[in-house]
Amino acid sequence: MTTTRTETDSLGAISIPQAAAWGRQTQRALENFPITGVAISHYPELITGLAAVKKACALANKQLGELADQKADAIVAVCDEILEGQHHEHFVVDVMQGGAGTSTNMNANEVIANLALQKLGLEIGEYRHLHPNDDVNRSQSTNDVYPTAIRLAALARISPLIEAMHSLSKSLMAKAAEFDHIMKVGRTQLQDAVPMSLGAEFRGFATTINEDVDRLGDLSRLLTEVNLGGTAIGTRINAPVKFGETAVAHLRDISGEPLSLAADLIEASSDLGAFVMFSGILKRVSIKLSKVCNDLRLMSSGPRAGIGEIILPAVQAGSSIMPGKVNPVIPEVVNQVCYQAIGNDLTVTMAAEAGQFQLNAMEPVIIHKVLETMGSLTNAMNVLSTRCVDGIVADEERCQALLENSLVHVTALAPIIGYEAATKLAKHAQANGLSLQAAAEPVLPSEQAVIALSHLNFGEASIVE
Structure with a gap:
């Protein structure tokens, strides 16, 4: 039997696992949203984004005289540990949730409060000494904490994605140089068109991937505008004068991102246009990547009864019944990642459109799908580079035979x-x-x-x- 403790709020008493650092609001969210089975801790960048925001706000509250030094220091110490990768197992609410991210924010407030209480030599749940809402969430609302944290999460995944794009482009360029001397049939609409070199074809693949690196970087800058300090719907209610400016300055230092406070906090609290644009470039990358994989599969088709101009590395058996068959499994899995990314973009589009008045309650599915796409694309491009492109071999005789017969x-x-x-x-x-x-x-x-x-x-x- 799991040992439990009981916490009580306006909704009544609720049992919580004794070892859990979360509290009653998180426990209710666990029971209310058994949706995807994907906890927010599945995305470490989201947890560190939340910790960065909470640390910045604690420092701002301390600087502005809103929070006692002892409390602020305990909160900051816990946030530093979370930023280092500790305590993530306590961030347990489902990534898909109603409430515009309130459950995620409360999960962070409760975990940080309880761990801070322990640092002060107190017991978990002794909130009269350090409270999740009154202290950890002081001068804040989910309306500004969650949108800021999800932007930090997306920004954190950009560098690995760009590195994967560079790596894939480099692999393709290496093959282009290797294949420059091999002439082949160039095709349009699957019909013979004009002669070209196999190297030129691979160079085109490299260019189509590499050219979106700058576009990705440009559009990522849209995510650096935040509404922290706007509190509820951007009104700044319950926040001291200059809190937003002070908190964002601290957050810049903590995150290393060039963050700026939105000029219109009312607008910034409801508008998700930045995610629509950013998701759009992820879709563009996916479409182009999938097209490259389509071509690799066609070029390697056969090996004797198809085009067969290139030979993909044999990474696994291709059939349980057909001996010797090898399938283009790496391009196939990348295709599927791209299809998922394209569908995720539609989800982001519909969710961004679904906001009403001063808040968009659909932010959880937006960050879920954006982070899912970024992670899957990063992994897919790395696998495509190392498990496929680097090992491609040209069948020069086949290229020459097809060319001469065309x-x-x-x-x-x-x-x-x-x-x-x-x-x-x-x-x-x-x-x-x-x-x-x-x-x-x-x-x-x-x-x-x-x-x-x-x-x-x-x-x-x-x-x-």
């Missing part, structure tokens, strides 16, 4: 012999299973045939140039 060089002839003649040549070659060289003499006038043959004999690289 009619893609005809495009380079169009400016020389004319579009109509080039079309006639290509159609005759295709209909009769001939190469362009073999089809030139029976189809073109002798003078045009000589010109065509002389250009076709320059070799693939010359024709591309």
Whole structure:
């Protein structure tokens, strides 16, 4: 049997595990929201974001004479431990919750209060000495604490995501250099188009990933505007003069982020446009990444009855019944991550739209989906780099055979012999299973045939140039 303690509030008495650092409001949230099974501690950045906010507010309250030094110092000491990764197991409420994040804020208030009480030599639950609301949450509201903490959480995940993007781009560029000498068929709409190098194709993949690094950084700056100090709906009620400015200054130092206090706290307390824009760039990255994975799967199809221009690393058996089969499992899992990210963006969009009047109660699902997307994309790109791209091998003979059997060089002839003649040549070659060289003499006038043959004999690289 688990030993429990009892706490009482206006709703009545409730039992709490004796070893838990949380209190009655957190316990009620545990019972009210058994939704996803994902606790807020699943996202460590969210917990450290909350701790940073609570520390900044304690320092501001102390500086402005609103909180006794002993209480403030105990709160700060606990927050420092949380920032170092301790006590996260006590942040237990479900990430999906009603109440605009109130349960998350109260979870933080209660854990910090109880751990601070222990530092003061007191027992958990002796709130008359240090109270979750009156002291830890002093000069604050969930309306400003939660929006600020979730912004810090998202900002904390940007560097790992950008590093993963750089790593994937670097891997693709290395393959581009390795494959520059290999000529192949370039395709549009799954049809043969013009000759190109395999290296150029991989260089395009690298560019499409790398070009969004700056965009991600630019849009992340939207998250640095916070409403801390606005308290309830941005009115600054129950907060001393200059509390917001003081708390944000402390939070800048604690977080290392270039935070600024919103000019209009009423507007900032209800507007989630920054998350809509930020989620949008995550969707853009996902769409482009998925397209790259589609191409890798198609290019590696076969290996004998498909395109087969590249060989992906064999990382696991591909079938329980077909011996020797190997599947493109790494691009496949990345595709799925991207589909999830695209769906998450729609969730963020609908949740941001769903706010009424001075507050948006849907913030919990927004940060859940944004952090989920950022974490999954980071992991997916790292796996794609190390478990797939780095080990890709080109099948040069297959690339050459497909190129020689195609009619893609005809495009380079169009400016020389004319579009109509080039079309006639290509159609005759295709209909009769001939190469362009073999089809030139029976189809073109002798003078045009000589010109065509002389250009076709320059070799693939010359024709591309």
